[in-house]
Amino acid sequence: MKESLLQRKRLIQCFLLLLLTATWGQALAQSRSVTGTVTDGANGDALPGVSIVVRGTSTGTISDANGQFSIQVSSDEDVLVLSFVGYTKAEIPVAGKTNITIALTPDVTTLEELVVVGYGEQKKSVVTGAISSVKADDIAGQPISRVEQAIQGRTSGVIVAQNSGQPGSSATIRVRGITTLNGNDPLWVVDGVVVDNGGIGYINSSDIESIEVLKDASSQAIYGARAATGVILITTKKGKAGRMAVDYTGFYGTSAPARRLDLLNATQYATLRNEASVAGGGGIVYPDPQSFGKGTDWQDHIFNNDARRQNHELSLSGGNDKSTFYTSFGYLDQEGIVASEISNYNRVNVRLNSTHKIAKWLTFGQNLGYARTKSVGLGNTNSEFGGPLSSAINLDPITPVVETDPIKASGAPYNEAGVLRNADGYPFGISSAVGQEITNPLAYIQTRKGNYSWAHDIVGNAFAEVKPIEGLVLRSTIGTKIAFWGSESFTPQYYLNSSTKTSQNNFNRSQNQVMNWTIENTIAYTRSFNDLHAATLLLGQGAYVDDNTRATNVTYFNLPVDNFDDASMNYAIPTTDINANGGEGQLHKVSSLFARLNYDYDERYILTAIIRRDGSSRFGSNNRYGYFPSFSAGWNVTRENFWPQNDVVNFLKIRGGYGVVGNDNIGNFSYLATIGGGRNYTIGNLGGYANGFSPNAPPNPDLKWESTSQANVGFEATFLEDFSITFDWFNKKTYDILQYPRIPAYIGAISNPAANVADMQNKGVEVDLGYRRKFGELEFSVNANVSKIKNEVTSLGNGVEFLSGGQSFQASSYPITRTAVGQPFNSFFGFRTLGIFQTQAEIDNYVNPEGDPIQPNAQPGDFKWADIDGNGNIDGDDRTFIGNPFPEWTFGVTINMSYKGFDFMMLGQGVAGNQIFQGLRRLDVSNANWQSDALGRWTGPGTSDDYPRISTQDPNNNFTNPSDFYLEDGDYFRIKVMQLGYTLPQSISGKVGMSRARIYLMAENLLTFTKYTGFDPEIGGGVMSIDRGIYPQARSILIGVNVGF
């Protein structure tokens, strides 16, 4: 402990020292002041916030709310440089004037736009890497609960798939495909602070100034060690000098499920069960199926067609030439569409960003975000093992919601202790046909009432920036993420069915905290020669500490209460009824040095070179440091003198780069052999047990960095003034992938050792297209992107053809995915069907070369399986690759239109080329309900060639074999957001002191075009596209207001 304190002290010393080295003062020249006004050249409005700098000096100011400024100049020869995002830079000679009015020309192209590149910004025209940006305007007022949604459909080369429709739940993001076999989540960096993937939900989307996705190695390399799976930079809004701006955006609305499954009703169910029973050699189960009528539609009881949702955001920003600030408050409250009582989300945000210019050469500032979230989750959001969704799908429709017959309600099983009842005292129905984890969802809801999890996240940094001489910037930043999170849950005694029950109540409280921190120091020196050569050299150093977590978890059993509200740990109960545990994370530290050189010749020829050295505490001393270089170049063809002035190609830049980035994403101390506990045994007869410890896994002292190299070639062009295109081709190769490959069980280790085992490749292309045009008062723009990617595992180590295991599915003895050499990561793997045997003759004719039947146990109505290995029988070796869960194509389109006060936008996004495993029915619960496609089952020759006969016996494994029977195309296109707004004329809104007033109506997930038959084709997760009953995304209709003062 002492040691780490000392280390921290030292680092802080390092930080202060760096500041001191930069505090050499500078002489002040004699000067006089010049005043002026900046206006918008298009409409003559005053322009606040414009940066005005005396060329060749660090003297500068910012125009105020009325566009006015005052600046000190030293001579008449001085030139004022005015710059503002969205306008062409202007250079105005002072030439003896004391008051100057300057009109800035709006920049029609976006080339002057600044792109955040990590430790700095670059003009878009000189960027040589592949970076996708999302700007504040793109996401303003949109129904974005979590930041991942801001990227979906708006960036090429990035897949975003929601893990669940549960409000507040995270999404799976893959930047340029699957990079590695371990964590594929990108690195999130918010204002320079690394935030882990799970924790990014704290950020309020309306606080975001820009999001940059660094996609190729030449842009990622500056984040070296942790950049391989992509880097997403988030920059939050800063205040602008000038008038104080107050903005409010809010919306309110309702959500409903977009789609329901078509399940059998009670009569159909009883009919099929009779058929299955008879086919399996049993008798009729339900003599009169008609008597059940339609029965219970469980979906009616779990779905909420009016789940409320609201979002409010208020921001204040402003400042003067010394200090600027941006502060905001956000409030979000969202009910889930499934069992809303146990599915909702609430978040409160506060942000405080400010910058203070203490002296001309010294700036201090801080960016600080805070969020408090409370989420109520229903538990299994994509799980075949229970939860309201899986139960609603699988529970028989004969079971009533509540048992109202007093005779039944007093007999078994309703006389069991723990049977739950509704408000009227009737017991919730318990199925006599379907059991195990499949339970009455309304009763299940009762077992989770009141339970919630909570989090407080504080992410921020403080920085000092020193500009001792012209062109030199020294910057030191201390960043931290502090989070507290936990949960409170009470589980009453319950009896849901004979196997899902508990005789004890328990009350659990978990509390966790983390304090991760970062120190970064950079020196940047920019110099230009002859107005042609421009160079910036950046040197930096960083130290990062994360996984600094603490956890405590306490459970009290047998409290004398029966509901969450009454549960308390103040009750005195025997210590044997208390179970507590805790733990601390193992620190993960990274120490880095990095350098970047940017050079351009007249913005015509551009070079960028980066090198970063990272040291990670996750490797032994022999492999501790990794070096990650990159090089990229660009050629702005249209700036060449030989390029003729023309109206066809207005701008063309060709660029390319190559680099290597790394990944240390493996557990701490994985290179060492560790000892694990909990291997206890009751060694005596005096009660209790003795603690046992033994080695976990064999060590791997040679464990080293995983590295990803990537070549990227692309071009950006603007043509015919209105069209733009960006094209990228890339080839990304990952080597020495870190993993815990399964070792044979005869080794006897309880866990697997870490190793650098595999190689993988991703190739793809990305195209972004834009069109923007003004037709009179109608402004119109379309932006579209499409990406194609191909993933292939190229090696799994010497002699290893595939990884053992894969995604398990229900009680199936075969995994349903396999990661194998020459195939995409975790491809679907199983049996291939060749239709259905219509007659015994077909079975008898399906023979091997010896003339023996290949499926001697089959009956008419059973699947004919492909004998893949050709050995004359059907067994595990007849499985093959039957589909890919990862989409080959992703695409998005955004349309914006405005006419007078009206505006319209639409965002559509989709994927194509993947398959979804539709595994909604429980195979091991033979009486589970069916989807309506079962009505088209095989019932005799010619009745079906794709849905086999139904029987309680399944010797041919029609249903238990994972096969292409369960695969469906996952292609979809979704109208993600559609928005129609109206802005009041300034003449009206101005009267009540508003600078802007807009109302809008919007729809989220209005339409989804897909052939997929489940709830929702968008299924995230470590392996995507496995539908175990995913919580579907809601369709929301929202009305919003946007006002500014």
Add this chain to the structure above:
Amino acid sequence: MGVFFVTSCSDEFLEVKPRGLDLESTYYKNRDEAYNGLIAVYDVVGFMSSGLITKVGAVNSASDDHYAGGGGPTDVNDFQVWSNYTLSPDVGPQEALWAKGYQGIFRANALLSKLPDVPMSEAEKARFIAEAKVLRAYFYFDLVRLFKNIVLSTAPITPNEMYSVTQSPPSAVYEQIEKDLIEAIPNLPNKVSGAEAARLTAGAANALLGKVYLYQEKFGDAATTLAKVNGPDPGQENPTYGYALLENYGDLFLTSNEFNKESIFEISYTNESAGNWGCSSCSDGNILGVMAGPRGFSINAGFEGEVPAYVSGWSFFSITPGLADAMEGDPRYPHTIADIGRWKEEGKVNYTPGYMDTGYFLDKFAAKQHDRWGGAGDADLNYPHNIYEIRLADTYLMEAEALVRGGGNTTRAQQLLDAVRARVGLDPVPATFDNIFNERRLELAGEGHRWFDLVRTGRAAEALAFKGFQAGKHEILPIPLLELENTALQQSKEYGGSL
């Protein structure tokens, strides 16, 4: 400059001290840590997989005395497929049972490789080594009789040889088992009690060694070794180890009567480990309690106290009519078989018949209400009752069998058999192999011996024909499919392999 200064901070900065995590390189530095290592080996004796597979549960399901039972035809499917002999290399209990054996061996080998350097009393060290060796022998014995073609290693397998090791012939495995046991016996105490009651003794090691000889049909060695366990006078307490048959057969299965005089090698459980479904295999409770219990069980009003207060369970290991018939009239019947079907007919109790219900339940394991744990953890996972790996009646019958089959002292064989029968008030029968074999079935019913006995004596094919047992195949379990992937291991020829 600042950058230069900071760099010099970084090497030290990257040295991270593990929090609450011991490294193998620095562990085993004193007696207590070595003892912790020994406990970890014992831990595997009470093994249950996360899929609820235990050795006794599995071999009971496979035997002619039980069906797997449970809630449905795929409930704990690995038991079902062994029960009806539809198991295959990819489906069955083999993965769990294979993993169990090798986890124990790995921990024993790791400890044995460390013990020579641990600073501690030499006498105690010798005892630790002996215990680790007996446990290793015990795990190998289960593996070789379940799988026949297994990997044999007496030191931790290094990463370099991980994928190249091959299977050894069974004879080599048996040789190693005998060697470990013979080396261990002199360094083990004759008696243990109290806080170390579950630790191995010289008597337990001899009993295991005798059993190992018997399985190899080394009848002479078996009889001699087992005689040391059984003592000079069958029916009388063994003066060396203190073993004696309990007077009352039913007392063997009382939770209050654990580690009694008849117990030689007992698998020990507790209700205090707060086991829960978050990690079922981490529990140190006995899962058989709830598994064997009748499903949806309740006693009808007025009959409380007349029938045992069973806990409502999962109806596994339902007893076959074959065993029930064989035990009809035997004094051990009520302590072996719970006649719940009959009690239901008589209106005394109610229960929900499970899969392959016969109305007969295994009373030896089915938990009673007074054993049900109400504290932290899930009651189902925290039954405390121990089970016998070897008890004296077993070694009496094994010695008797070895004497009869090996042409030894038949008088002593008769005495041994008589003692077992006399304890439950049964008259003597001639000490023939068939009678001894039948006595084993009745005396030890449900305790996990029957399937092994049938197989080792070549009687399995006949006795298990009704379940689909195929001679020349089902005498062993297949090598788990995953063990063949990317390794040099071969499948046994019984399952289509080459070994």
